[in-house]
Amino acid sequence: MSDMTSTADAPRSPGRPRSVRADEAIIEATLDLLAEGSTIEALSIEAIAARAGVGKATIYRRWSGKDALLMDALRRLKGVPPQPAGHSVRDDLVLLVGAVGHNVDPRAARIMPCLVPEVNRSPDHFQLYQNIIEPRRKLMREVLRRGVDSGELRADLDIELAMALLSGPMLIQRVLRWHPELDERILPERVVDSVLEGLRAR
Template sequence: MTSAETPLQPCHGPVAEQDAPRRGRPRSEAAEQAIYAAVEKLMEDGTGLAQLSIERIAAEAGVGKATIYRRWPNKEALLVDVVARLEEPLPPMLGPTYRDDLISAVDYMRRRGLIKRSRWVVRSALGQMNAWPELKQTYQERVVQPRREMVRQIVRRGVTAGELRADLDVELLCELLIGPILLRTVLWDDAPLEDPDLPRQMVDAALQGIGAGPVATRAAAR
């Protein structure tokens, strides 16, 4: 370890365990936590994503640049990890039905929306990504696509079970089922999200349909 990493060894708290025989893992975790905290601190102080550099992050974290590069190939990968770790991990798909998993997926997005509103760092980072194509692409590949694939798997389960229409494109089904929560968390970012029963209401409304009667019957009545 370089001398620049010395500040990562305080004399109190969890990092003090580095002095114990098991040094490798705690030391690595301490360095990573310091790097994550440094990025958050720089952003909270008003540093934009474009102005963040490995040099500034390393200086703020009290580590050498090599310590960062041993963990991340570039700044984009590090920043995606910083944003991703502030969000909850994807929920486990435990069923027992596809509807239960779908409600869990929508609730995950509801909670993510609340986190985005309450965490300035997340809101700022996501807002600036649109102006930084490289970072946006990395974020899409590592964070957004896994969420989309989670929903696709749930929908495919519903189709296989004969409970969702097999004549509709899977992507369209996903959009119909997930669209309402994305509307509230992405486009209408001041819409209510606090009600924990909201995911069930959204899912059941989509599954049951919002029309008062069969479409053919209503059309014939006109």
């Protein structure tokens, strides 16, 4: 996967303004096709263009290729990560843990589980996933480091392991619906409080 950066972020040359409506139609077409069962491998620019009602050239003027378009589409699907307030390590972790596996777009429930095998099979798709999820990990990493710096959390804390301990339960519950009797409304608080018992400074 050679290009992981959206051309939407690149400077544009002077000329006719870009159509926001076309951008939206292309992103929506990509997500619709994935939700209907298309794999990343089978998904084509031709199919996306046909669903969006635009020409292939319109897509290539906006994105360098399918990988860049997928990056933007999946970011849209995930939504904007919540921003910690910075007042309480616990409250910030509850906020971030509550966002793990949570998507307001109903298509995510059909798309995300289907991406797992493709991510595992393809190094390129694995890197795509990493690029999408890393900004969310960065937010949690910063909260945990703040807790270490303030003395709230153990000085020898393994930050990366702590993130896995916090994120794993929410991910397995929301993606796999592992235990139907767990109340997801309070699960983020229960997970954070349980894990913090082992992370707090003694």
